[in-house]
Amino acid sequence: MPQFSVTWPTRPGGVYSQFVHATGPTEAVRVAAELDWPTSPGYSVAFDYEPEVWILRRPYRLRSRHVQGPQFSDCDPNQLAFTPIPATT
Template sequence: MPKYSVTWPTRPAGVYTEYVHAADPTDAARVAGDLDWPTSPGYTMAFDYEPEVWLLRHPYRLCSRHVQGPHFSDSEPGQPVFTPTPVTA
């Protein structure tokens, strides 16, 4: 199975990334959402927001690609700080 990175925003501020093996980007978000995320005291995962998902391929810098969700600020140098988008039902 392919390897993905799944990044969700955290409250009150920040992002957290997990790496999972999954069949596709949607499955990667589902698998990552089921994990026990180790957040710091005072922080919670913002699972009500859309995650950023990257398909990871070696060499990572050259072959990985964004496949789903918003681009968070550290993903693209020079881009403005991201504003999370609530997931709509």
């Protein structure tokens, strides 16, 4: 079963990734959403945003590729870095 990296933004800032085994990107998002996300105190995962999904293949640097969602990292120089807005209570 392939391994995926599923990344959601966190509030008040940053991103957090989980690595899961799944049959495809949609199942990877479902499996990752059901996990317990150990975020730092004061941070929460922004599940209301679409996650970034990569399929991971060894060697990771040469064969992994983006398969779904936006790219939150600064890997794409033509795309602005993502900054989530803090949730209001």
